[in-house]
Amino acid sequence: MMRDFFINSLEKLVGVIVVLLSLGVLIAAIGATIGGSTTMGGQHMGGGPLAGLLILVIGAIYVLFVGGFMYLGLGIYQNTKRTAEALEKQLGR
Known part of the structure; x- marks a missing residue:
């Protein structure tokens, strides 16, 4: 069915998005650890291992939340679909 194609494509797309994130x-995190940044005025802004670690930890939490909510939405759809199929099968007896 066309609906299944789109849902399966969305599942693959969510996986790609999580990997890219x-x-x-x-x-x-690597960029912050190695280089830091420079302002337009030429002043050096932060950087170093602590900044890299902070970006890594906060970024990992962000990816977990975003990916988790996307997979949660897909899981709700799959559970609803299985429930509807089970009810149709039970009523069809």
């Missing part, structure tokens, strides 16, 4: 957090 994780890579983004990792790259940002």
Whole structure:
């Protein structure tokens, strides 16, 4: 069915989004650890291992929340679908 195609595609897309978010957090943490940043005025802003660790921890929590809520929504759909199929099967007897 076309609906199943879209739901399965969304599940794959959610997986890709979670991987991309994780890579983004990792790259940002490495960048903060190595380089820090410079303002337009030429002043050096922060950086170092503590900033990298902070970005890594907060980013990981963010990815867990976002990915978890996306998978939660898909799980609710799958459970509702299974419940409807079970009820139809039970009423069809």
